[in-house]
Amino acid sequence: MDFDIDPGLPVPIYRQIVEQVRRQVAGGVWRTGDELPSVRALAQQHAINPMTVSKAYGLLEAEGLLQRRRGMGMAVADVRPARRPAQRLALLDPALQAAAQQAAQLGLGATAALQAFKQCLRQQGLMEEDDDA
Amino acid sequence: MDFDIDPGLPVPIYRQIVEQVRRQVAGGVWRTGDELPSVRALAQQHAINPMTVSKAYGLLEAEGLLQRRRGMGMAVADVRPARRPAQRLALLDPALQAAAQQAAQLGLGATAALQAFKQCLRQQGLMEEDDDA
Amino acid sequence: MDFDIDPGLPVPIYRQIVEQVRRQVAGGVWRTGDELPSVRALAQQHAINPMTVSKAYGLLEAEGLLQRRRGMGMAVADVRPARRPAQRLALLDPALQAAAQQAAQLGLGATAALQAFKQCLRQQGLMEEDDDA
Amino acid sequence: MDFDIDPGLPVPIYRQIVEQVRRQVAGGVWRTGDELPSVRALAQQHAINPMTVSKAYGLLEAEGLLQRRRGMGMAVADVRPARRPAQRLALLDPALQAAAQQAAQLGLGATAALQAFKQCLRQQGLMEEDDDA
DNA sequence: GTGGTCTAGACCACT
DNA sequence: GTGGTCTAGACCACG
Numbered sequence: 001m002d003f004d005i006d007p008g009l010p011v012p013i014y015r016q017i018v019e020q021v022r023r024q025v026a027g028g029v030w031r032t033g034d035e036l037p038s039v040r041a042l043a044q045q046h047a048i049n050p051m052t053v054s055k056a057y058g059l060l061e062a063e064g065l066l067q068r069r070r071g072m073g074m075a076v077a078d079v080r081p082a083r084r085p086a087q088r089l090a091l092l093d094p095a096l097q098a099a100a101q102q103a104a105q106l107g108l109g110a111t112a113a114l115q116a117f118k119q120c121l122r123q124q125g126l127m128e129e130d131d132d133a
Numbered sequence: 134m135d136f137d138i139d140p141g142l143p144v145p146i147y148r149q150i151v152e153q154v155r156r157q158v159a160g161g162v163w164r165t166g167d168e169l170p171s172v173r174a175l176a177q178q179h180a181i182n183p184m185t186v187s188k189a190y191g192l193l194e195a196e197g198l199l200q201r202r203r204g205m206g207m208a209v210a211d212v213r214p215a216r217r218p219a220q221r222l223a224l225l226d227p228a229l230q231a232a233a234q235q236a237a238q239l240g241l242g243a244t245a246a247l248q249a250f251k252q253c254l255r256q257q258g259l260m261e262e263d264d265d266a
Numbered sequence: 267m268d269f270d271i272d273p274g275l276p277v278p279i280y281r282q283i284v285e286q287v288r289r290q291v292a293g294g295v296w297r298t299g300d301e302l303p304s305v306r307a308l309a310q311q312h313a314i315n316p317m318t319v320s321k322a323y324g325l326l327e328a329e330g331l332l333q334r335r336r337g338m339g340m341a342v343a344d345v346r347p348a349r350r351p352a353q354r355l356a357l358l359d360p361a362l363q364a365a366a367q368q369a370a371q372l373g374l375g376a377t378a379a380l381q382a383f384k385q386c387l388r389q390q391g392l393m394e395e396d397d398d399a
Numbered sequence: 400m401d402f403d404i405d406p407g408l409p410v411p412i413y414r415q416i417v418e419q420v421r422r423q424v425a426g427g428v429w430r431t432g433d434e435l436p437s438v439r440a441l442a443q444q445h446a447i448n449p450m451t452v453s454k455a456y457g458l459l460e461a462e463g464l465l466q467r468r469r470g471m472g473m474a475v476a477d478v479r480p481a482r483r484p485a486q487r488l489a490l491l492d493p494a495l496q497a498a499a500q501q502a503a504q505l506g507l508g509a510t511a512a513l514q515a516f517k518q519c520l521r522q523q524g525l526m527e528e529d530d531d532a
Numbered sequence: 533g534t535g536g537t538c539t540a541g542a543c544c545a546c547t
Numbered sequence: 548g549t550g551g552t553c554t555a556g557a558c559c560a561c562g
Binding site for chain 1: 549550
């Protein structure tokens, strides 16, 4: 239940939290009933303001991904499995679209773009080093 | 000389313009002397504020990518495109890194991510429809 | 475009704002493109903190009811008409359910409850004074 | 001696208990000497915290509606129910007022609101299914 | 001018 | 202990 927060990024802190939860839940890494770190704990751990964490949690609750259990913290809500399989790729799509558009504008070919992407996937541990799929 | 502008994206409009020009020039798609649409034309075409276009053009001029020619609008300045693919790939890298990281967090495999990326590249006209490279 | 805000109520201010917008939009009183008062204006008018207003607007934007127009304030979003006809009654249901349950617990009959409700509707100007429908 | 508790509602659980007891007693549905479920039983039955039940019972005792009988649990105290319907209707009024106001804001007519309310009353068993009073 | 974000700190309510 | 709400004030980004 770790968060990767970097106040230096251009993307707001509360949004970093929101997006990480979204992906971890969509990816099935976090499951229904899992408890999240408390607002205060997460805030202290990353030296950020509790209200910033609270804002993120509030948005995720409104979104239906988290469930508030009064006096007992937040937990991953009962996400319908229908949400998962198809929508994981949908969550990835914007990033891929942006990358493809940029490749076109840079006058790069598909082969070069794919090679570079494979390299990134390897860095993420999603491909073997010598795999050239 | 088309721009792809979406006021709905989180990235500011002026920045969408700046980055597209940067890439088209770096990629050699636009070349020295090519004329850009006038501030008014671009603003009207995309229903955005002329000041927004003007701000983008101003930044690009300060950057040396564009040249203001009195009474004749803006044109691509005398800059050489990044000749070597490596330089252009470097500009593409951030987008690919982000996509790969998100794929990992979503619990997706390299194969699925690559398939989806190929689909995006096809939509950009960088791959043949039936190519599965 | 008036808001009826009472800091004395048990329901949080930001939620009073959210619910009023929801109903006015669902009821068709406010329509697509209508501009809302600015965060600062609404805050000053009711002597509340701008952040409180901002929180409400933010939730309504996430909900899709409002649209942010950068640098130009918020406006009623392009609400699909499908949203209106059936869902208006759905928005009223919780209040009616609660009232019916309380009537039952108070040992009141349907006739008495209906009479009292009609009286309330008259006070809201929804029925003629001498109407007994 | 049933309670209708929903942790999902915005109204706190302890308050849901308090208000239901108040109404059942005022309506004469529960009478002097009637025994309430034990703190533990009620807590287990609805999967809520015993302290929450205890808090509600304590408030009701302080209010004089319940009586603690050593070793024998809580029972309805020696209170006369609100005999006149007018008194009971007064307790129902806030809920009806809220519903009528919301109907107005939703742009609904009296007829539609009344029909929906009748349906709710039927679900509570206060009207015959085919009654259209 | 617009809204967004974050901070610091206070107070409340629920369990 | 938990989260929720509000305030006051600062700074940023956008148009």
